[in-house]
Structures are given as structure tokens and as C-alpha cells.
Amino acid sequence: MLDAHRLALLAEVAHAGSIAGAAQRLAFTPSAVSQQLAKLERDVGAPLLHRNPRGVTLTPVGEALLSHAETIVGELRTAERTVRALLGEEPAQLTVGTFASAGMTLVPAALAGFRRDHPAVALRLLDLEPPDGYGLVSSRDLDLLITHRYPGAPLPDPRGLTRSLLRSERFRLILPEGHPKARVRRLTLRALAGEDWISGSPGVPNRVCLDELADAAGVTLTVAYETRDYQVILALVEAGLGVAFVPESVLARVGPARIEVRDAADARPARDVFLVHHRRPGKLVTEMVERLSPR
Amino acid sequence: MLDAHRLALLAEVAHAGSIAGAAQRLAFTPSAVSQQLAKLERDVGAPLLHRNPRGVTLTPVGEALLSHAETIVGELRTAERTVRALLGEEPAQLTVGTFASAGMTLVPAALAGFRRDHPAVALRLLDLEPPDGYGLVSSRDLDLLITHRYPGAPLPDPRGLTRSLLRSERFRLILPEGHPKARVRRLTLRALAGEDWISGSPGVPNRVCLDELADAAGVTLTVAYETRDYQVILALVEAGLGVAFVPESVLARVGPARIEVRDAADARPARDVFLVHHRRPGKLVTEMVERLSPR
DNA sequence: CGCTGGCCTTAGCAACGCTTACGGCTGGAG
DNA sequence: CTCCAGCCGTAAGCGTTGCTAAGGCCAGCG
Numbered sequence: 220m221l222d223a224h225r226l227a228l229l230a231e232v233a234h235a236g237s238i239a240g241a242a243q244r245l246a247f248t249p250s251a252v253s254q255q256l257a258k259l260e261r262d263v264g265a266p267l268l269h270r271n272p273r274g275v276t277l278t279p280v281g282e283a284l285l286s287h288a289e290t291i292v293g294e295l296r297t298a299e300r301t302v303r304a305l306l307g308e309e310p311a312q313l314t315v316g317t318f319a320s321a322g323m324t325l326v327p328a329a330l331a332g333f334r335r336d337h338p339a340v341a342l343r344l345l346d347l348e349p350p351d352g353y354g355l356v357s358s359r360d361l362d363l364l365i366t367h368r369y370p371g372a373p374l375p376d377p378r379g380l381t382r383s384l385l386r387s388e389r390f391r392l393i394l395p396e397g398h399p400k401a402r403v404r405r406l407t408l409r410a411l412a413g414e415d416w417i418s419g420s421p422g423v424p425n426r427v428c429l430d431e432l433a434d435a436a437g438v439t440l441t442v443a444y445e446t447r448d449y450q451v452i453l454a455l456v457e458a459g460l461g462v463a464f465v466p467e468s469v470l471a472r473v474g475p476a477r478i479e480v481r482d483a484a485d486a487r488p489a490r491d492v493f494l495v496h497h498r499r500p501g502k503l504v505t506e507m508v509e510r511l512s513p514r
Numbered sequence: 515m516l517d518a519h520r521l522a523l524l525a526e527v528a529h530a531g532s533i534a535g536a537a538q539r540l541a542f543t544p545s546a547v548s549q550q551l552a553k554l555e556r557d558v559g560a561p562l563l564h565r566n567p568r569g570v571t572l573t574p575v576g577e578a579l580l581s582h583a584e585t586i587v588g589e590l591r592t593a594e595r596t597v598r599a600l601l602g603e604e605p606a607q608l609t610v611g612t613f614a615s616a617g618m619t620l621v622p623a624a625l626a627g628f629r630r631d632h633p634a635v636a637l638r639l640l641d642l643e644p645p646d647g648y649g650l651v652s653s654r655d656l657d658l659l660i661t662h663r664y665p666g667a668p669l670p671d672p673r674g675l676t677r678s679l680l681r682s683e684r685f686r687l688i689l690p691e692g693h694p695k696a697r698v699r700r701l702t703l704r705a706l707a708g709e710d711w712i713s714g715s716p717g718v719p720n721r722v723c724l725d726e727l728a729d730a731a732g733v734t735l736t737v738a739y740e741t742r743d744y745q746v747i748l749a750l751v752e753a754g755l756g757v758a759f760v761p762e763s764v765l766a767r768v769g770p771a772r773i774e775v776r777d778a779a780d781a782r783p784a785r786d787v788f789l790v791h792h793r794r795p796g797k798l799v800t801e802m803v804e805r806l807s808p809r
Numbered sequence: 810c811g812c813t814g815g816c817c818t819t820a821g822c823a824a825c826g827c828t829t830a831c832g833g834c835t836g837g838a839g
Numbered sequence: 840c841t842c843c844a845g846c847c848g849t850a851a852g853c854g855t856t857g858c859t860a861a862g863g864c865c866a867g868c869g
Contacts, residue, residue, distance in 0.1 A: 248860080255857080272867075273866080
């Protein structure tokens with residue numbers, strides 16, 4: 220039988236992306252982790268990871284084993300919680316994973332309300348960019364994951380977890396204050412083809428979405444500035460450097476910014492925001508889901 | 515995190531019914547097992563088993579943990595198989611659990627055919643009286659379980675496993691050859707109320723079923739001989755000691771026995787025979803299910 | 810071209826887990 | 840009633856496991 224501790228180690232290494240990173244998280248020396256992984260590979264009879272100069276990546280066999288490892292670790296933690304619940308002990312921790320823009324807008328109010336009602340529960344927040352994080356829910360490193368899917372991006376396999384649509388969030392077009400195009404009545408992507416755009420680097424969901432919109436409209440856009448951070452994008456637009464699509468919630472937080480908010484008539488993207496948790500969520504998770512859900 | 519090895523140990527002890535028994539199966543000394551269990555109890559923070567003078571029984575917490583332990587052990591073995599399959603290695607073992615009468619009639623032909631086509635696969639057979647055995651499938655000690663349910667007996671929780679009805683098997687009434695009641699055209703339970711009956715001890719499904727039939731017919735039957743072994747029952751009836759219900763398949767195997775086979779007009783019991791296996795059975799299991807299924 | 814950051818190896822030490830030996834307990838046989 | 844058998848627990852000893860520490864190798868970067 221495979222050793223569960225070593226599988227847990229594999230999962231940790233996969234999430235951290237390097238042996239050293241995992242070792243630090245677990246308060247071990249890299250040597251210890253390396254040795255255990257070597258033994259796991261010997262047990263399995265096949266290499267599980269490619270040793271790259273910067274960190275490691277999983278082999279196909281490693282990938283296959285990882286998903287099992289995550290469910291096994293999750294099962295072990297589930298077992299532990301079941302017993303704790305049976306002994307009348309309240310769960311003392313709730314870990315929520317979010318993507319950055321939700322972490323700024325959607326989550327804080329819910330977290331604050333939760334903390335008020337459950338001062339004894341240790342709340343933890345983790346930043347995770349989609350499509351990551353599903354594995355961490357499987358392994359119960361995460362109790363609740365807030366994730367999203369940009370149009371055009373594939374929806375990850377839920378792997379036996381419960382996933383529910385929290386809301387669908389529109390993107391708005393933002394331009395520098397006083398930008399000439401802001402006065403146009405019917406604004407189109409084509410009309411903005413000559414502008415400098417601000418978006419993520421190629422491959423980032425954000426950018427993939429923008430490229431697909433441009434394709435659909437039959438234009439090519441110039442992305443002059445690449446950042447995935449919407450606060451940076453806002454600042455760049457404010458500074459008059461370009462135009463961008465941003466999620467509506469990002470705008471809700473900014474004060475009377477010096478930007479113009481419009482919609483493109485031929486491109487009205489929206490991203491779906493999902494909640495992901497275990498099949499049978501605990502009381503605390505259910506409550507947090509309640510708080511996050513629109514009234 | 516709980517230790518998976520200790521959980522596996524707990525499952526083994528629960529199945530064996532004693533620490534000493536589990537230790538023998540695992541080729542350890544009882545002391546080692548005892549110490550590991552003590553540590554598991556310390557980890558959990560609650561006693562998991564009652565130490566009786568003859569073996570051990572699980573506490574409620576132990577029961578709860580047991581079912582988790584079984585799924586965890588099963589997951590570990592599933593992970594191992596997945597990797598083996600990925601490496602192109604064929605599974606080399608198939609373990610089937612049956613109840614005694616199926617082991618004599620239903621299974622041998624299927625097993626023989628299987629062995630002929632897969633000489634390299636190590637076949638193992640385990641005797642298990644229902645309702646036991648589900649846990650062993652969960653923990654993958656068993657690849658396939660053949661179990662049954664007598665009328666009136668509850669059907670165990672399948673616990674995430676696949677259970678399918680293989681067949682429904684009638685019971686026949688058997689009497690000693692030349693028994694005067696054998697000549698009656700319409701034989702009823704009431705007419706046989708005065709006979710000596712042969713059945714299992716109180717509590718055995720066999721017996722529960724008989725008692726319920728008697729209740730339904732409004733008579734009380736005298737069980738003079740108690741045995742759960744249908745071969746013994748046959749021998750007793752042959753010897754003229756009493757009458758009994760036996761499954762049809764048991765009769766198929768006996769030659770021209772000196773018994774009379776009839777049906778009771780007011781009591782026609784049947785037991786359901788089920789196959790139980792994991793959600794996604796491997797090739798070998800699927801093939802064995804095919805062989806067992808009626809053409 | 811040296812520096813940094815990541816990984817691997819080797820050597821040594823602490824902790825874990827097993828075995829052996831012994832004692833307490835209960836239920837059945839003589 | 841006594842004794843024995845079977846079961847479980849504890850204590851001491853020892854081998855193995857798994858950790859740390861220290862040193863070497865390789866790639867990317869200033």
C-alpha cells in the first residue's frame with residue numbers, strides 16, 4: 220500500500236511548484252522532502268516529477284497520482300473532522316480561497332460579518348488565480364474556493380466537488396476622463412481598435428477573453444501595457460495611458476475616479492463567478508456561502 | 515493528519531474482531547497492533563474500541579472512523595492500481611467474496627472459465643456471510659462481493675459502491691422421501707405446523723425469514739434443529755428428521771437425493787442475490803460479472 | 810565571471826515501531 | 840473450585856526509518 224504521508228508530500232510539492240517551497244511550508248529541510256519523494260517514486264516504480272533547474276513539474280504519472288493524493292488527503296481530513304464533530308468539538312478554522320478582485324470586493328464584507336458572529340473561528344484567506352485551487356479543495360486545504368471563468372476559458376473538471384454559480388459579472392469598458400471616444404453614442408470595439416489597450420499577458424484568462432472578443436469583432440487590438448492587476452489597470456487608465464475592460468465589481472470600490480465608464484455595443488463580456496466546496500459542506504462553509512450569496 | 519497505516523490497522527482489527535486475529539493476518543505480534551491502536555486513540559482523543567475478554571468491539575466513534583478508514587484504504591489501493599494501469603501492468607489478482615451456498619453453485623463455473631482465460635491472474639475466494647463484506651469492498655480487500663438479502667432483512671447502505679441485482683432465487687420446501695405430507699396436493703405452512711423444522715439459529719437471516727413467514731401465515735413452527743449450513747440441512751431432511759426451506763440452487767447440485775421437493779401454497783419466499791463492486795470496476799471485475807450473470 | 814537559487818548526495822543522530830517478556834483479566838474445562 | 844487458554848496491556852531493548860546538517864552540481868542573471 221502506498222504511504223499517505225508521501226502522497227500528501229507530493230500534493231504539497233505540486234502545489235508549491237518546487238521541493239524547496241513545499242519544504243518551507245512544512246517546516247522541513249528540502250533534503251527530507253526530496254528523500255521522501257525519491258522513496259515514493261521507488262514505491263511507484265516510475266518517476267513522478269521532472270527536476271527542472273527552477274522547481275519541478277509533474278510527469279503524466281505524477282499528475283495521475285496527484286489527483287488521487289488530493290482526494291486521499293481530503294478523506295483523511297474528512298475522517299478527522301467527522302470524529303471531532305462526534306466529540307462535540309467545533310471546527311476552529313475556515314480557509315477561503317479567492318481570486319484577487321473578489322478578495323477586494325466580494326469577500327471582505329462576508330468575512331467581517333462572519334468574524335463578528337464567530338470570533339472563535341480562525342479565518343484564513345488565500346489568493347488563488349483560476350483555474351487553480353480545485354485540488355486544494357479536494358485535499359481540504361481549502362474549505363471554500365471562490366473562482367471564476369472568463370468567456371472562452373474551459374471550466375475545470377469539478378472532480379466530485381460541488382460547484383455553484385454565485386453570479387455572473389459584467390465587464391465595463393473604461394477610458395481616461397475626457398477621452399474623445401467617450402462622447403461617441405454607440406461605442407464599438409472597432410472604433411477603439413486604434414487605442415492602446417491594457418490587459419493581461421498572453422495566456423492569462425483576461426487576455427484570452429479580450430483576444431477572442433477582438434477576433435469576433437474582426438479587429439486586432441494593440442495591448443500596450445500588460446498587467447493582471449485591476450488596480451494597476453485603473454491607475455493606468457486614469458493616467459490616460461489606454462483603455463481596458465474591467466469587472467464591474469472593481470469599479471464599485473473606486474471613488475469618483477477620473478475615468479469614463481461605458482459599454483462596447485459589439486462586445487459585452489461577462490465572467491462567471493463560482494463557489495466550490497466539498498459535497499457535504501460543514502455548518503461554517505454553508506454559512507459563508509450564505510453570506511457571499513446575493514440577497 | 516491521521517495516520518493511514520493506523521486506520522488500515524483499525525479496519526483490519528474490526529474485520530478480524532480481535533487484536534490478536536488482526537495481528538496474525540498481518541504477521542505482527544499482538545503487542546505491535548495494540549500499541550499502534552493505542553496511539554491512534556491518542557491521536558483521535560477518544561477510545562475507539564471496547565476491550566472485551568474475548569476480542570474487541572468498536573465504540574461509536576470507532577464505527578464512524580471505521581467507514582472512513584475503509585474508504586481511505588480503498589482510495590490508496592485505487593491510486594496504486596491507477597498508476598499500475600498507466601504503466602501498462604495488468605492487475606494480477608482478483609478476490610471474490612461469496613456466501614456459502616453461492617460458493618458451491620453459482621461461483622465455481624464462473625471461476626473455472628475465468629481461470630482458463632486468465633491463467634496469470636491469481637484468483638482468491640473468501641467466505642462472507644451477509645450482511646458482512648461491504649467494508650471489504652470499500653477497502654478493496656475484495657474486488658467483487660456476492661451477497662444476498664433474505665426477505666425481511668434490511669439492505670445495507672451501499673456506501674458509494676455499485677450494487678446490482680444478479681437474480682432472485684426461490685426457496686423450495688423439502689421433506690423426507692415418502693413423507694405423508696408430500697402427497698397432499700395443496701401444501702400449506704399451516705399443514706406443516708406440527709413438523710420438526712430445520713433452520714438457522716435465531717437472528718440468522720434464514721431464521722428471521724422463516725419466522726416472518728410463520729407469522730404471516732398465523733402459525734408457530736417448531737425449529738428442532740438449528741444449522742445455517744444447507745448441506746447439513748439436506749442431510750438432516752434426507753435422514754427423515756424434519757422439513758426445511760432451501761434455496762433452489764442448493765438443490766441443483768444434489769443428485770437424486772432421497773427428498774421430496776415441493777412448494778408451500780401460502781409461503782413462497784425468495785432471496786435476492788446482489789453483486790457489489792466499486793463504482794468503476796476494472797476489466798477483470800467486469801468480466802467476472804459477465805460470467806456470473808445469467809445468459 | 811562570480812553569485813544566487815534550486816536540487817541532489819552523504820553522514821550522523823533522534824525517534825519511531827517492532828519484538829520479546831511478563832502480568833492482569835475472563836470464561837470454560839476438568 | 841481450580842486450572843488453563845485466550846486475549847489484552849505494559850516495559851525494555853534493538854533495528855530501521857526519517858530527519859538535519861553540510862557539501863557539490865547546474866542553470867540563469869547581474
